[in-house]
Structure formats: structure tokens, C-alpha cells
Amino acid sequence: MRVINHIKEIRLKKGISQVKMAEDLQITRQTINAIENNKYNPSLELALKLIAYFDVPLEEMFYLEDALKHKEE
Amino acid sequence: MKTRYQMMIYVFIIGMIIIGGLLGVYLIGKEEGEFSFGLAAAVIVGSFGGFMISFLYSKWRKKRNGNIPEVDERSLLLMKRYLLIVLYVVLIGSGALLLVLYAIGVHTIETGMLIVYMMLLYMLIGIGAVVVKRC
Numbered sequence: 229m230r231v232i233n234h235i236k237e238i239r240l241k242k243g244i245s246q247v248k249m250a251e252d253l254q255i256t257r258q259t260i261n262a263i264e265n266n267k268y269n270p271s272l273e274l275a276l277k278l279i280a281y282f283d284v285p286l287e288e289m290f291y292l293e294d295a296l297k298h299k300e301e
Numbered sequence: 302m303k304t305r306y307q308m309m310i311y312v313f314i315i316g317m318i319i320i321g322g323l324l325g326v327y328l329i330g331k332e333e334g335e336f337s338f339g340l341a342a343a344v345i346v347g348s349f350g351g352f353m354i355s356f357l358y359s360k361w362r363k364k365r366n367g368n369i370p371e372v373d374e375r376s377l378l379l380m381k382r383y384l385l386i387v388l389y390v391v392l393i394g395s396g397a398l399l400l401v402l403y404a405i406g407v408h409t410i411e412t413g414m415l416i417v418y419m420m421l422l423y424m425l426i427g428i429g430a431v432v433v434k435r436c
Contacts, residue, residue, distance in 0.1 A: 247366070247367065247369065250369045251367050251368045251369055254370050254373070255370070255373040255374070255375070256369060256370065256371070256372075256373050256375070256376065257369065258375070258376075258435075258436065259373050259374070259375040259376075262375060268375055270374075271374050273374075274374060
């Protein structure tokens with residue numbers, strides 16, 4: 229089951245650039261790109277860092293694709 | 302602390318390259334009866350030159366990209382996967398190569414050829430690792 233994330237939308241809403249985010253979280257820009265395009269699932273540690281960084285609830289940032297389908301139904 | 306470790310690693314690597322190069326110069330000198338100081342100088346200057354190039358490149362990169370790290374959890378994961386694939390390719394590939402050589406009638410291998418083969422392997426694995434790191 230795929231994990232979907234809303235990092236790009238949240239990041240753009242807060243007006244943070246990928247470079248700034250990479251500097252603050254000490255990760256590469258390529259990793260941010262991969263996470264935003266749902267090509268890479270961050271480790272639990274990085275996921276928790278992302279939640280703390282953007283200060284949003286977990287379910288707003290990450291959820292399973294199946295949960296989205298159920299929600300739409 | 303991190304810079305101190307980095308410096309120690311750099312000094313160790315350069316030291317090993319120079320020692321290896323000088324050992325090569327010594328072995329060649331012993332074989333031919335004359336030690337080539339030009340070659341020894343090339344080993345030392347080349348090692349320091351190579352170090353300076355990588356050092357300046359990392360400085361330029363830091364200036365351009367700010368405080369973004371070169372390696373993170375994803376690049377380590379990619380590297381792990383790459384090295385796992387490389388392990389099997391090298392093991393199975395080398396085995397297959399040996400079988401093919403035996404089948405075509407090559408029953409002895411010169412150690413010099415093995416050194417060249419290992420060098421090629423190291424170079425290819427190194428180039429692959431750089432490409433994987435940039436993905």
C-alpha cells in the first residue's frame with residue numbers, strides 16, 4: 229500500500245524553499261524531491277523531523293493511499 | 302570535532318596513496334637497478350594536487366549550495382543497494398569470466414593481469430558509486 233504525502237503543498241503554503249528545507253533538516257535537495265514526488269518514503273526519524281519542522285499533525289502530512297479511497301467513498 | 306576527523310581521514314588517505322606510490326617506485330627501482338626520483342616526485346605532487354582539487358571543489362560546492370549535506374539517509378540507502386548489486390555482479394561476473402577463459406584454453410593467469418583487472422573493477426565501482434550518489 230502506497231504512502232501519500234502532502235509535503236510539497238504544506239511547504240509551498242508556508243513559503244519555504246527546497247534549499248532552505250534541505251539546510252534546516254540536513255538532507256539533500258534530491259531527497260526532498262523524491263519524497264515530494266512520492267518516490268521515496270522517509271525513515272521514521274525523518275518523518276518525525278518533518279512533522280516537527282512544519283508543525284502539522286501526522287495524518288495531515290502522511291497517509292495510506294487506501295485511506296484516501298475510503299475517504300472519497 | 303568533525304573537521305578534525307575529516308582532516309585525519311584526508312591525511313590517512315593521502316599518506317596511504319604516497320606510501321603505495323613510493324613502494325611502487327621502490328619495487329620498479331629494485332627491478333631495474335635505478336630509482337626514478339621523477340616518478341617519486343610525480344607520486345607526491347599528484348597526491349597533493351588531487352587532494353587540492355577535491356578540497357577546492359568541496360569549498361566551491363559549499364559556497365554555492367550553502368550548508369546542504371552531501372550524504373543523507375536516502376543516498377546511504379541507494380549506496381547500500383548499489384553495493385549489494387555490485388557484489389553479485391562482481392562475484393558472478395568474475396566466475397563467469399574465469400569459466401569462459403578456461404573454456405577457451407587459458408589455464409594460467411599472470412598476476413599483472415589480475416592487478417589490471419582489479420584496478421578496472423575499482424575504477425568502475427568508484428564511477429558507479431559517484432553516479433548513484435548523485436541520483
